[in-house]
Amino acid sequence: MNRPADEAPLRARVPGDIERADKLAFGLTGRQLVILTVTGLLLYTAWTAVATIVHPLVFLAGAMPVAAAAFGLAVGRRDGISLDAWVLAALRHRRSPARLVPADGPITSPPAWVATTAGPGDRLPLPAPLHLPAKGITPEGLVDLGADGSVGLVAASTVAFGLRTAAEQNGLVAGFARWLHSLDGPAQIVVRAQRVDLTHLADRYLAAAPGLPHPALEQAARAHATFLDDLAARRELVHRQVTVAVRSRRGPHHTAQQAAEAVRALSACEVPAGVLDGPDAATRLAASLDPTAPAMAAPYADSDGDDPW
Incomplete structure (x- = not known):
């Protein structure tokens, strides 16, 4: 069905607090x-x-x-x-205890010859075991939550929503709404944003420029390095990492189907997406536990300075 070019964009009122109690x-x-x-x-x-x-x-x-x-x-x-x-x-x-350490069981008291005080009459409390909700990650990339089921992680990119016509925007919103209505379990969309430093990339271009086989290529490499330095000075570049997590208690097979369905639904919205396997899922979870770590250069990440839709 073709949509008219002058179609008005769809608008809907969303409450500021949809979880407000009645x-x-x-x-x-x-x-x-x-x-x-x-x-x-x-x-x-x-x-x-x-x-x-x-x-x-x-x-x-x-x-x-x-x-x-x-x-x-x-x-x-x-x-x-x-x-x-x-x-x-x-x-x-x-x-709650302030110090948590990874341990399989309760923390035992140290020997008597170990000093565990910060001063006279100030005995430090023992640390408590650190219990994480995730039990492990399967080779297929599913996060095992034990009795709470499993979670599938999907890496997604962004789409230039503001550059589309009203009809195209309505199509994207309708496709995203169809995916939301198809969910039969919890889902979460996490967007992680970090600043991007292009200095090291420009230095690599300058270092490799003298070894290029033609003077024109060397000149182009130096010009591109200058462009990157100027771009970093004029604009604040942001690397965005979008992760979609779907959870199911019906078994790993159903969770994998939910993740694959999310990829198909997002692809229909012109959003490149892919299911993360075991190593990629472990890397992304580790990065989420360390906000200061550099963002992973995933194939479905947006690294420009524009806002995602």
Whole structure:
């Protein structure tokens, strides 16, 4: 079906927070109602227990800070999450061990002759075992998550969306929407961006220029090195690495099918993509654990200074 050249681009409103909880009553969510209800019941229970021996004004003075704290905990937000979830995460982080080491079992205490103190009366706690969600990577590139299934990784590139006509943009969006609607399991798209330094590449051109068989080739190599230096000075080049992760609990075969389907769907959107094998998947996961490491020069990466679609 041919689309008219003057077709208007498709537009849809997407909520800023699609995971926002539903409001049940009085503009409050279920979690907020539970916090306020439990606090109210506790205060009422305390009042019935001490009503005969404590003056109402004295009890009210003591109950007001508790009620205010519960109200702030229920309706407050910080860093985009509810305050109660933020406090719970902070307490969990505080109680979690700060030092983790790879180990198969519990960490045993060191011998008595090993110094494990940072000073008088300040004994350092033992490290805790580091438990990663991934159990290993198969030769086919599937990440084994144990009871949570397996994950297939797909390397994808970007597409110059803003340079397309409205009809072409609508076709790309429709193809991407078809892939999203076809998913029957969790999927995640990760975009990693890093600055690109072309100095070493220009130095390689200059070093190889004198050995070229023709003076015109040498001149072209030097001119290209000058162009790279000027490009790096005038623009901020960015290397983007796009990874699509699909997870399934139906077995490795189904996960591999999901990854292959993602490649086919993205190819229909004119996005070059390919399933990562074992070594490439291990390299990409290792790079994701070290944000300062240089990005891998994958065949499906965008290395220009333009924004991806």
